[in-house]
Each structure stands twice: as C-alpha cells, then as structure tokens.
Amino acid sequence: MSVEKLIKEKEAYGKLRPKLLEWSKGKWVAICNGEVVVQGDEFGEVVKRAYQATGGEVFYVTKVGEEQKVERKLYRNR
C-alpha cells in the first residue's frame, strides 16, 4: 500500500538525516527506496522532479532541519 511505503521512506529519512543536516540543511529532499533522489529549494519543484526521477513511485518529501515546521498543519474546526 502506498502509505506503508511512504512510512518506510520516512523511516529511511530518519537514518539519513544526520548526514543531510551537514550537507543539505534547509533543502527540500525526496526520499525513494531509502535514498535521496532529488533535492531543491522549492517543494513543488522537488515533487515534480522526484515524480519524473522515480517514474511515479511513492517517495517521501520533507525539509531538512525543519521537519516539525513543515509537517505540522493546522486548520480551523468547521
């Protein structure tokens, strides 16, 4: 299932994170099959390039060093 693969890619990111903090802090990265496939300055650009690079596989995207900021979403109750 696609979400299960997404969770695995996030776990892989956790292992890569210490090195990425040295080399790619502040960059958006896309992780697929345990590796960084694309990095860049804009979320949308990274998503589009990662889709092309992976041929549509599931990949996980986050911003190195700002994970909590970009992965916390608030909306109002309606």
Place this chain on the structure above:
Amino acid sequence: MSESSIGIDETYYPPFPWCLANIYDLPKTKNVIAKGYTDTGSDVTIATMDIDERLELHRQPVTLAEIMGIGGKPEVRALYAAVFIVKGIEVVTAVDIRDDVEEVLIGRDILHHLSLSIDWKKGTIDLKDPMIRGQRNTKVKLKGK
C-alpha cells in the same frame, strides 16, 4: 478566467470567498475544475473524497503531517500531491483528503503564491498573480453593497 471564476458565497454566514481552481493529479493526466473556498486559517489545502475519486490523488502520497484542528487532537495523516492552477498560477502542493468536508478549501500553501485582497466592508474580493504587472483584477461585490 472570467468574472465568475471568483466570488463571495453568501449562503455562508459570514460570507465565504471562493475562486475556481483547476486541479490536476501529479502527472497532469486528469483534471477537475472546482470551486475552492479561500481559507486563510488553514495551513493545508483540503480536497474532498469526490475530487480524490476523480483524480486518484491517493496514488501519490508525498508526506506525513500532524494535522490538528483548533481545539482538536492532533492526527498523523498522509498528504497527497496535487497540482492547483488558480488565476493562472500553478502550485504543486500536498493536500489532505478528507471524508468529513464537502467543499475544497484552499489553504495558505496555495494562497501565499497569490495576491489576495478581501474588503469585507465593501464586499469585494480581488485575487491575482502578483508577478504580472497591469493584470486586470477580478473584483466582485456582494449584493447590496
């Protein structure tokens, strides 16, 4: 887009500004044009189950996020890639697909790419591409104002 691509929906109280959005899946093979309500209070854009069924956005999750309503409990949810075109601006974003909403809510993830002005006193809304100088603004007025 025409004048009717933007408006303020008075069936809500208080009235709710909206704009038409051309929504695509990530490979841009399928699209839906939908009314998106502009929700400056939301970090994330919300898509309905109907939009997901038509575009199969669930095929491309791209991140996990802690989603929280004000006063609610946080919930970790997958967000899915989608391409929104609003007023000619294309934004690739990650949407929350929810079965408990009936309308598309355009959050700040998309709105911050646009110039949005709402004058509630005058009842006007103005939405445009901030990079295009001299672009004709689309303004609508609430009835009776």
